[in-house]
Amino acid sequence: MSNVPAIRVEAVSKTYGRGQRQIRAVNGVDLEVQPGQVFGLLGPNGAGKTTLIRMLLDLIRPTTGRLALYGQDVQLNHAVLKRVGALVESPAAYSYLSARENLAVLAHTAGHYDRARIDDLLRQVGLADRAGQAVKGYSLGMKQRLGLAAALLGSPDLLILDEPTNGLDPAGIQELRGFIREQVDKQGRTVCLSSHLLNEVEQVCDRVAIINKGKIVREGRVADLLAASNSRIRVNAAPIDRAAAILRAGWKITATEPDALIVDAPREAAPAIVRQLVEAALDVYEVTIERQTLEAYFLDVTGGAVSSTTPKETTDA
Amino acid sequence: MPDLISLFRAEWRKVVGNRLASMFLVLIFPAGMAGSIVLLLIGALLSADFRHSALIQHLYWTDAALSVWALVNSEVGRIIELAFAAIVFAGEYQWGTWKNLIPRSQRVALILIKFVTLVVFMMLAFIATSIIAVIGEGLLAAVSGVSYGMRDASQSLLEFAGIYVLDATVALASILIACSYTALAAMITRSILGSVLFGLLVTFAETVSLLALTLLNALFHLPDIIKLYFLTPEYNLGNIKDWAERGIGPTLRVADLAFDPQPVGFSIGIILIWVITLVGVTVYLFRRQDITT
Numbered sequence: 001m002s003n004v005p006a007i008r009v010e011a012v013s014k015t016y017g018r019g020q021r022q023i024r025a026v027n028g029v030d031l032e033v034q035p036g037q038v039f040g041l042l043g044p045n046g047a048g049k050t051t052l053i054r055m056l057l058d059l060i061r062p063t064t065g066r067l068a069l070y071g072q073d074v075q076l077n078h079a080v081l082k083r084v085g086a087l088v089e090s091p092a093a094y095s096y097l098s099a100r101e102n103l104a105v106l107a108h109t110a111g112h113y114d115r116a117r118i119d120d121l122l123r124q125v126g127l128a129d130r131a132g133q134a135v136k137g138y139s140l141g142m143k144q145r146l147g148l149a150a151a152l153l154g155s156p157d158l159l160i161l162d163e164p165t166n167g168l169d170p171a172g173i174q175e176l177r178g179f180i181r182e183q184v185d186k187q188g189r190t191v192c193l194s195s196h197l198l199n200e201v202e203q204v205c206d207r208v209a210i211i212n213k214g215k216i217v218r219e220g221r222v223a224d225l226l227a228a229s230n231s232r233i234r235v236n237a238a239p240i241d242r243a244a245a246i247l248r249a250g251w252k253i254t255a256t257e258p259d260a261l262i263v264d265a266p267r268e269a270a271p272a273i274v275r276q277l278v279e280a281a282l283d284v285y286e287v288t289i290e291r292q293t294l295e296a297y298f299l300d301v302t303g304g305a306v307s308s309t310t311p312k313e314t315t316d317a
Numbered sequence: 318m319p320d321l322i323s324l325f326r327a328e329w330r331k332v333v334g335n336r337l338a339s340m341f342l343v344l345i346f347p348a349g350m351a352g353s354i355v356l357l358l359i360g361a362l363l364s365a366d367f368r369h370s371a372l373i374q375h376l377y378w379t380d381a382a383l384s385v386w387a388l389v390n391s392e393v394g395r396i397i398e399l400a401f402a403a404i405v406f407a408g409e410y411q412w413g414t415w416k417n418l419i420p421r422s423q424r425v426a427l428i429l430i431k432f433v434t435l436v437v438f439m440m441l442a443f444i445a446t447s448i449i450a451v452i453g454e455g456l457l458a459a460v461s462g463v464s465y466g467m468r469d470a471s472q473s474l475l476e477f478a479g480i481y482v483l484d485a486t487v488a489l490a491s492i493l494i495a496c497s498y499t500a501l502a503a504m505i506t507r508s509i510l511g512s513v514l515f516g517l518l519v520t521f522a523e524t525v526s527l528l529a530l531t532l533l534n535a536l537f538h539l540p541d542i543i544k545l546y547f548l549t550p551e552y553n554l555g556n557i558k559d560w561a562e563r564g565i566g567p568t569l570r571v572a573d574l575a576f577d578p579q580p581v582g583f584s585i586g587i588i589l590i591w592v593i594t595l596v597g598v599t600v601y602l603f604r605r606q607d608i609t610t
Contacts, residue, residue, distance in 0.1 A: 057420045059608040081420040092413035097334045108327035110421040111320045150417060 004071040006158050006190040007033035007056065012065030013214075014051050025051040027214035029065070033192055033207075035157070038184050040205030040222070041194040042298060048214040049194045050089055053162050056192075057086055069158065082110065085156035087164055091147030095136035099127050099146050102135060106150050121149040140167030148176075159183060162194045177204050198298055202226075212302040225297060233263045233270055236286040237277050246280050247273065262290075321433075324426055328405075328434040335404065342401040343438050346388065347445040354453030361460045368461040376458045377468040379477055381450040385443050389488040390554070395495060395520055396513075398439060402496035403512035405431050406503035415608045428603045431500070432493065432596060439492050440485070483561040487554050490588050494550045495520060497595030504602045507610070523551050531571050543571050550591050553584035560584075 009031040016023045026048040033039040041049050054060040055067055058074050058081060066073060072080035093102045100118060107113040122131045125145040135143065144167045151159055161180070165173045181204060183189040195201050201208055202222060209219040218225060236259055237243040244261055247253060251273070255262040263273060267289045277284050333339050360367045367373065388394045409415045418427055458465035467477065495516060502515030527546050534542055546552050546569065556566040556579055566578025 054416070054608065057416070059416055059419055061605070061607060078423055084420060086416075086420060088416050090413070092417060094331060094334065094412060094414060096336065097331070101330060101334055105327045105330050106417055106421060108323045108330065109418050109427075111323045113323065113326070154421075 004035075005032045005068075006035045006070060007031065007039075007192060008066075008068040008071075009052070009056075010066045010068075012052070012055060012062045012067060014048075014055060014060060015063045024214055026055070026062075029211070029214070029216055031209060031216060031219070033190065035190045036184060036188065037206040038180060038191045038193055038204050040201035040208035041192065041211060042196075042198065042201050042208055043194075043211035044302060045196070047211045047302075049211055050162055051214075052211070053086070053088060053160055053192075053194060056160060057081065057084065057088065059088070082154060083157045084160060085151035085154060085158070086160040086162075087144075087147040087151045088160075088162045090166065091140075091143040093135045093143060093146055093150075096134055098132045098134055099138075099149070100131045102146060103149060103153060106153055110154055112154065117153070121152055124152070125149045141169060141172055144168055145172075148179075157189060159189055159191045161191065163196065164193070165195070165197060165200060173200075180204050210298055210301055217301050231265075231267050232290050233265050233267075233273060234260050234286075234288040234290055235263060235273060235277070235284070236260045236288075237282050237284045239282070242280070243277055243282055246276055246282070250276070260286075320422070321426060321430060324422060324430040325433060325437075328430055331408075332405070332434060332438060335408075338401060338404045339438075342397050342404070343442045345397060346385075346394075346442045347449050350385070350446045350449045351453065354449065354457065357457050358453075358460060361457055373457065373461045374463055376454050376461075376463060376465055378451050378455060378465055379467045379469070379472075381454040382447050382481060383484055385447040385450055386484040386488045388446070389439075389443060390491055396517065398492055398495055399499050399513050399516035399520070401439070402435055402499035403503065403509045403516065405435055406496075406500045407507060407509045407512040410503065410507035410610060411509055413610045415610070419608060424604050425600055428500075428600055429596075432496070435496050436489060436492060440489060443485075443488065480561060484558065487558050487561075490592060491550070491554050493592050494588075494595060497592070497599060500599045501595065501602070504599060504606060523549055526551070527571070534571070534574075540574055543569070543574060543576065547576075547579050547583075548587060550588060553579075553587045556584040557581055557588070 009029050012026055012029045013024065014026040016025060029048070029052060031052075041052070043049050051060060055062050056069065056074060058078060061075070068074065069080045070083060074080065093099075094105065097105065099122060103118045103121065104113060104115075107118060119128070119131070122128045125148050127142060127145055127149065130138070130142070135146065138146070144164065148161075148164065151161065159180075164180075165176055168176060177200065180191055180193065184191055184206075193201070193205060205222055207220060208222050208225060210217050232254065235243060235247070238259070240256075240259055240261065244253060244256060247261060247263060251269070252264040253261050254264045263269070265273070270287055270289060274284055274287055332343070357373075361373060389398070409418065455465050498519040499512045499516035502512040503509075506512055506515060526549055527543075530543050530546055534540055552569075559566045559578070560581040566581065566584070568578055569576040
């Protein structure tokens with residue numbers, strides 16, 4: 001696999017307006033996406049995700065900085081965009097044309113019309129039966145599928161998908177998640193996925209960047225971000241008052257329940273806690289590590305309200 | 318070059334697939350002409366008086382062929398051209414489809430091919446209308462039993478062909494200028510309706526420019542200000558047409574002032590400057606424009 005990043009963003013800013021009405025949509029973003037992974041772009045509405053994606057596609061010019069795809073500056077070498085397939089925000093199509101005609105228009109625009117390829121893609125996204133029908137009669141989900149087919153039209157190396165599950169039903173969402181993983185794991189593509197569905201990013205992405213107010217606030221492997229996030233340990237032992245007395249000497253107990261204690265400690269502290277209780281001849285029934293979800297972590301780093309935690313790993317004693 | 322042909326195919330599909338654009342705004346010219354001919358034929362078949370009317374007794378195929386180019390600059394013709402141009406240029410903004418196209422091709426090629434598409438569709442429509450007019454009036458002459466020749470019998474076919482091509486070229490320049498206003502408006506307003514309105518406004522402003530200059534002269538006694546009219550597309554297109562047909566341009570008369578016609582080379586130069594500037598500004602703006610829809 002090549003060492004050239006699929007995406008490299010260097011000190012990119014985008015400012016709209018002038019003077020007091022100036023809005024900085026993207027503010028000094030640095031980012032690198034290596035080939036062969038699903039990279040998640042996560043952020044609240046107005047964080048700058050779509051602006052960043054539009055700059056990658058040469059739809060918007062950066063105020064400062066440089067954006068490169070496979071080592072080629074997007075503005076200086078527009079042809080590199082032939083290696084990219086994209087679905088940006090809501091799907092857009094010529095409503096008076098059929099799905100097949102829409103794809104034909106895009107294929108001609110790119111200079112590689114292939115009727116068989118178009119029919120194949122329409123089958124892949126489940127639109128073959130209605131390929132000849134005008135798009136104005138399509139549901140949002142069908143338009144989204146058409147957008148996905150359009151993104152795949154040029155057999156791209158890099159797929160940039162902005163909120164691709166919008167409008168899809170639950171089965172369609174699951175199908176799409178599998179499809180995205182397949183693009184990377186089996187087709188060898190790179191996927192840059194922007195989503196407001198945090199569990200989607202958590203499930204599908206290898207790496208994630210959290211963007212807020214135009215800046216990247218965290219970036220790394222999803223597993224690493226979750227490991228670095230706050231966690232606590234739920235201890236179910238008897239007698240509970242003795243367990244509390246023992247643990248209080250070394251740990252901070254944040255809550256007491258009728259048959260359990262909540263200890264504010266990282267995952268790595270679990271063996272020591274279990275050992276202490278066993279050595280004191282207490283009965284340990286269950287030790288659960290409650291880790292923040294990506295959603296809670298996201299809210300933490302973006303300044304949102306701290307949310308609840310969800311059990312992720314359980315160690316039965 | 319192959320890329321431009323491919324891009325043109327894309328534009329062709331978009332226009333042909335859009336019934337409003339293709340059926341109503343392009344086919345309306347040949348269809349309207351065919352409809353008119355059918356009505357005249359019915360009239361000629363049913364009424365001897367109509368067959369002997371002055372309208373039928375003086376039919377010339379050369380007039381029929383050239384008459385269509387007057388349609389290009391007529392009010393109705395201009396509104397239809399502007400509406401078509403607005404759909405071609407502003408449609409992509411309204412449908413949010415630029416974001417699908419720009420990553421697939423160069424911006425300059427994408428916008429230039431729209432001018433080509435516009436010109437091709439409009440010229441095809443007008444040439445088809447011209448052919449229908451020639452054939453239709455020929456049928457009308459045959460039904461009415463009148464001769465159907467050239468208005469100027471001394472003119473050779475080659476000479477007529479020269480005049481026809483020149484009229485078509487002037488019409489082409491006129492379409493390009495009108496559509497460039499609309500294209501510019503599309504860049505700014507990003508709306509089909511806004512583009513049509515802006516195009517109409519500029520066309521109207523050009524039409525009343527001579528009146529405005531005359532008023533300024535009357536108010537401030539600046540006779541030379543009238544000469545600004547020589548810089549308008551309207552004057553220069555008319556001047557080129559007159560030079561071609563009569564060998565001399567029109568003398569411009571405003572109140573008690575008379576201005577000699579400008580040389581045809583001057584008018585060709587001014588028209589070229591207008592076309593190049595308007596298309597150039599459109600391309601320049603589009604190259605720098607942020608696509609946010």
